[in-house]
Amino acid sequence: MGVLRRNLTAYGFLCAALFCFTVFAWYPMVREFILSFQKTDLINSPEWVGLANFRGAVQDPAFWEAWLNTVEFTFLALLCGYAVPFVVALVLNELRHARAYLRFVVYLPVMLPPIVAVLLFRWFYDPGPGLFNQILDVFGVPPLAWLDSSSTALISLVLVATWMNMGSATLIYLAALQNIPPELYEAAELDGAGVFRRIRHVTIPQTRLILLLMLMLQIVATMQVFIEPYMLTGGGPENATVTVAYLMYQFAFSQMNYGQAGALGMMLMLVLLVFAAFQLRSTREDAA
Amino acid sequence: MRRSTGLVLVTVLGLAATACGSGEPAAPAAGGSAQAVTITVACQPAKTAPKERQAWDDDVATFMKEHPGVTVKSTDQQPCFDPKTFGPKLAGGQMETVFVVPVTNYNDVISQGQALDITQHTGLVKNWNDLRTDARELVTKDGKVYGVPNVLYSVGLVYNRALFTQAGLDPDNPPKTWAEVRDAAKKIAGLGPGYVGYGEYSGGNTGGWHFTQAIYGRGGDILTPDNSKAAFNSPEGKAVLQTLHDMRWVDNSMGNKLLIGWESLMVAMGGGKVGMMLGAPDVVTDVVTKFKGKVSDYGITGFPEAKASLSGGEAYMINPKATPEEVKAGLEWVDFRFNTVGKGRFDFARGKAIGNPVGVPDNAVFGDSPTGQALQADRVKNASLPVENYQTYVDAAATIPPKAEPAHAQEIYAVLDVPMSAVLSRKDANIDELLADAETKVNNLLAAKG
Numbered sequence: 008m009g010v011l012r013r014n015l016t017a018y019g020f021l022c023a024a025l026f027c028f029t030v031f032a033w034y035p036m037v038r039e040f041i042l043s044f045q046k047t048d049l050i051n052s053p054e055w056v057g058l059a060n061f062r063g064a065v066q067d068p069a070f071w072e073a074w075l076n077t078v079e080f081t082f083l084a085l086l087c088g089y090a091v092p093f094v095v096a097l098v099l100n101e102l103r104h105a106r107a108y109l110r111f112v113v114y115l116p117v118m119l120p121p122i123v124a125v126l127l128f129r130w131f132y133d134p135g136p137g138l139f140n141q142i143l144d145v146f147g148v149p150p151l152a153w154l155d156s157s158s159t160a161l162i163s164l165v166l167v168a169t170w171m172n173m174g175s176a177t178l179i180y181l182a183a184l185q186n187i188p189p190e191l192y193e194a195a196e197l198d199g200a201g202v203f204r205r206i207r208h209v210t211i212p213q214t215r216l217i218l219l220l221m222l223m224l225q226i227v228a229t230m231q232v233f234i235e236p237y238m239l240t241g242g243g244p245e246n247a248t249v250t251v252a253y254l255m256y257q258f259a260f261s262q263m264n265y266g267q268a269g270a271l272g273m274m275l276m277l278v279l280l281v282f283a284a285f286q287l288r289s290t291r292e293d294a295a
Numbered sequence: 296m297r298r299s300t301g302l303v304l305v306t307v308l309g310l311a312a313t314a315c316g317s318g319e320p321a322a323p324a325a326g327g328s329a330q331a332v333t334i335t336v337a338c339q340p341a342k343t344a345p346k347e348r349q350a351w352d353d354d355v356a357t358f359m360k361e362h363p364g365v366t367v368k369s370t371d372q373q374p375c376f377d378p379k380t381f382g383p384k385l386a387g388g389q390m391e392t393v394f395v396v397p398v399t400n401y402n403d404v405i406s407q408g409q410a411l412d413i414t415q416h417t418g419l420v421k422n423w424n425d426l427r428t429d430a431r432e433l434v435t436k437d438g439k440v441y442g443v444p445n446v447l448y449s450v451g452l453v454y455n456r457a458l459f460t461q462a463g464l465d466p467d468n469p470p471k472t473w474a475e476v477r478d479a480a481k482k483i484a485g486l487g488p489g490y491v492g493y494g495e496y497s498g499g500n501t502g503g504w505h506f507t508q509a510i511y512g513r514g515g516d517i518l519t520p521d522n523s524k525a526a527f528n529s530p531e532g533k534a535v536l537q538t539l540h541d542m543r544w545v546d547n548s549m550g551n552k553l554l555i556g557w558e559s560l561m562v563a564m565g566g567g568k569v570g571m572m573l574g575a576p577d578v579v580t581d582v583v584t585k586f587k588g589k590v591s592d593y594g595i596t597g598f599p600e601a602k603a604s605l606s607g608g609e610a611y612m613i614n615p616k617a618t619p620e621e622v623k624a625g626l627e628w629v630d631f632r633f634n635t636v637g638k639g640r641f642d643f644a645r646g647k648a649i650g651n652p653v654g655v656p657d658n659a660v661f662g663d664s665p666t667g668q669a670l671q672a673d674r675v676k677n678a679s680l681p682v683e684n685y686q687t688y689v690d691a692a693a694t695i696p697p698k699a700e701p702a703h704a705q706e707i708y709a710v711l712d713v714p715m716s717a718v719l720s721r722k723d724a725n726i727d728e729l730l731a732d733a734e735t736k737v738n739n740l741l742a743a744k745g
Contacts, residue, residue, distance in 0.1 A: 241499030
C-alpha cells in the first residue's frame, strides 16, 4: 500500500497516457481491423464479408499503381530526405558563425502548417508565372511542366516533402553529432584523417543508432504520403501520383467503401509493421 | 512525418466510428402531432453572406410560427454536402434531420441505406406531382422514394461574353458545333498570354465527370444498357479526347495548366481569362457570387451538337434515424422553404432586393408544370440579371433529353481521369490505347462488383 501511495503520481501520469493511447490509437486500430472484414453503410448493422474487402482493394484499377508510386516516392524521399538533412547537419555542426540563425532558417519550414507549405509549392510549380519556371527562365532553361507531367509529378512531390520535413531531421542529426566526444575527432586528426575519413570512421559509427532510427521512421512516414498528392495533383496526371494513403482516402470518402478502405489500411499497416519490427530488433541488438 | 501519421489517425478514427449500427428506419406516423419536435436542417447560408443568411433565418422564424411545436435548428456547413464527412456524421449522430445530396451521390446514399424511404409521405410536399418525372425517378429505387428533388439542370456551354467581344466573336451567336468551339477558343487564346480559350478538368474525379458530360452530349455512353460493360471506347469517346488533345496541342487554346477539382476551373473562369467551359447554369451563379465574376460578362448556351445531357442537381433527403415527428416536420420544412412559389428560395422579389443573382435558368426541377410556369414568370419578372444571355441555353435545354449518371460513377470517373489528364498533359498521348486501357479497367471493376 505504501509503495502504491508513493507511486500514485506516476500511476496517474501512466493512466493518462494509457487512456490517450487506448482511445486515439489502439481502439481505432482494432476497429479498423474489424471493419476490414465488414461491409457497412454506417447506418445498419455491419455485415461480415470475409476477405471480400481485401479482394476488392486488390482488384481496384489503381491498386498496383498506388503501391508502385508509394515505393517510388519512399525511395526518392529517402534519397533526398535522408541524406540531405544529414549533410546539412554536418555543415551546421562545423560552422563557427551564425549557427543559431542558420538552424532557425533550416527549421522554419517545419513551423509552417503543412497545408500552407503545400499551397506555397503549388505557386512555385505553376507552369505559367510559377517561381521555379521563372528561375529556369533566368538561366535560359525551357519551362518544366512539374506537377502537370506524369514524368515529373512524383519527384515534384518528393521535393515538397523534403523541404517540409528537413528541419526536424536536421535538428535530430545535429543533436546526435554534438554528442560525439571531441577527443575522437582530435585522435583522428592526429592520425592524419581528413574530413571525409573523419566522417566515415568517427561520425557515422557514432551516430549509427540515430541514423538507423531515422531511416525506419522516415520509411514509415513517407509510405503514408497523402497531403501532397491530395492537395497538388489529385493523384494525377495519369495516376502518376496516386499513393496507397490517397487511394485509401478515395475508397472511404469518394466511393464510400469504408470496409475496402479499412482493408487497404490493414495492408499498409502490415508492410509498415515489418519495418517497425526491423527497427525494434536493430535497436535492441545495438543496446545489447 | 507529422502530416501522414495524422492522416492515418484521422482516417482510422473516421472509419472507427462505423459500428454504431441502429435499428430499422423510422416509420412516420400518418397523422399530425402536437408533440414538440426539434429538427436540424442543412444549408443555412454562411456568415460571409449575411443577407442570404438573414433571409434564411427569417424563413425559419416564419415556418416555426406557422408550425407551433416545431423548432428548427440550422447548420451552415459549406458545402452542404461533403462526401468526406457524410458517413462519419451519420454514424456519429451528427447528421441533420434534413440534408441535401447532389445527384452524383444519389446512388451511393440510397443504395447504402443512408436516406429514409419517404414514399408514404410525399403528400407532405404540396407540389410533388409537379416535379419533373425524371427528377423524381432519380430519387426512386425499386419503387421507393428517397428524396425530394430540389434542383435539376442539364449541361450547356458557359462562355465569357466580354472575351468573345474582345476576340471579335459575336456573343449573341455562341458556338453551336465543336468546330465552332475550337475556332472561338483559338481566337480567345490569341488575345495574349494567360488567356485560355476553353477550360477543362483533368483530375480528382472531375476529369471523368466532364468526360461523361462530353460523351453523353455526343450521343455516346459510359456503360452498356445492362451496366455490365464499358461503352466509352467508341467513336464518341475518341472524339471527346481527340478534340481536347487537338485544342491543347494543335490549337494551343487550353492553357498549359492541368485543372484538378471543381474550384480550379471556377476560379479561372471567375478571373475573366477563360473563354468557355462545359457547365450548367449554376456555374454562372457560382462564378458571380463565389468567384467574383462580373455578372454581365457570362452567358450560357446549349451543349454543342447535343444529343443528350448529363443530369445535374440535388435533392433533400431525410435522416434514416429520424423519428416519425421529425420526418413530418422535416418534409414540411422542405415544402415551405424549397417548393412553394413566392416563398423561401422562390421569393425572387426578396432575392432581387438583397442583391441575389435572379434570372439564371438554373433550375428546371418543375419543368413545364403549372408550378414551373408560375416560377418562371416570377423569375423573369424579378430578374436582376440579363436573362437574354441565357435564352439560347433555355431553348436548347428544352429539346435535349436528360441522362442519369452511370452506375458506380465515382469509381469510373477515377478511371476516366487518366485519359483526360493524358491528352491534356502529353502531346504524344495515344488515344486508342488510353481508351482501351480504361475500358479494361472499368470492365474488371464491373466484374468485381458483380
